[in-house]
Amino acid sequence: GAVVSQHPSWVICKSGTSVKIECRSLDFQATTMFWYRQFPKQSLMLMATSNEGSKATYEQGVEKDKFLINHASLTLSTLTVTSAHPEDSSFYICSARASMNTEAFFGQGTRLTVV
Amino acid sequence: TQLLEQSPQFLSIQEGENLTVYCNSSSVFSSLQWYRQEPGEGPVLLVTVVTGGEVKKLKRLTFQFGDARKDSSLHITAAQPGDTGLYLCAGEYGNKLVFGAGTILRVKS
Numbered sequence: 001g002a003v004v005s006q007h008p009s010w011v012i013c014k015s016g017t018s019v020k021i022e023c024r025s026l027d028f029q030a031t032t033m034f035w036y037r038q039f040p041k042q043s044l045m046l047m048a049t050s051n052e053g054s055k056a057t058y059e060q061g062v063e064k065d066k067f068l069i070n071h072a073s074l075t076l077s078t079l080t081v082t083s084a085h086p087e088d089s090s091f092y093i094c095s096a097r098a099s100m101n102t103e104a105f106f107g108q109g110t111r112l113t114v115v
Numbered sequence: 116t117q118l119l120e121q122s123p124q125f126l127s128i129q130e131g132e133n134l135t136v137y138c139n140s141s142s143v144f145s146s147l148q149w150y151r152q153e154p155g156e157g158p159v160l161l162v163t164v165v166t167g168g169e170v171k172k173l174k175r176l177t178f179q180f181g182d183a184r185k186d187s188s189l190h191i192t193a194a195q196p197g198d199t200g201l202y203l204c205a206g207e208y209g210n211k212l213v214f215g216a217g218t219i220l221r222v223k224s
Contacts, residue, residue, distance in 0.1 A: 006157070032210065034212060041201075043121075043203055043216045043217035044203065045214075046212070046214075049210060051210075093157050095212065100210055101145065101146070101207060103160060104212050105160075106157035106158050109155065109156060109157050
């Protein structure tokens with residue numbers, strides 16, 4: 001199957017700093033990428049949907065100025081957690097798909113710990 | 116209120132037992148997917164059901180899609196410790212892929 005690579009797999013950062021997470025589709029062009037957040041033993045909560053070349057659509061309750069999403073190319077989307085705080089510590093997962101109603105492939109996730 | 120209601124949330128059973136996980140919604144979905152996720156990894160797609168009333172089998176796993184395309188179930192026969200994990204249903208809603216709350220399954224040997 002198609003491969004979606006997420007980097008880094010884990011990151012520890014100091015409170016107040018910003019962290020960038022990359023999501024790459026390695027063998028297909030992804031018109032849409034999704035960013036999810038997952039707390040321990042819970043499901044994936046959709047944060048935002050990004051389409052290549054346009055602004056991301058954020059879910060209700062997700063601060064767009066705090067979670068900056070860029071989808072500048074068909075193979076790369078980035079999520080930047082700005083001015084991170086301990087409550088932002090979580091498992092962040094991206095997924096990508098070529099077009100609507102096609103299979104979405106998931107990255108391996110990024111464990112963010114803010115100290 | 117979640118778009119997809121998944122139950123049960125937790126399930127702890129003995130090896131060899133059968134189990135069913137349910138995914139229900141008041142909305143109609145063009146398709147529903149079932150995923151399995153291991154700790155520290157991304158979800159892995161098990162199956163996609165598209166047609167109302169469809170039944171798909173994957174070894175000891177049986178997936179059903181309701182006739183009205185509002186609900187789905189996952190049935191595991193003779194569960195094994197290797198089936199332990201988080202099972203998630205997901206559905207296409209607009210241009211978004213949304214997930215149910217998940218079912219944590221633990222199979223004890």
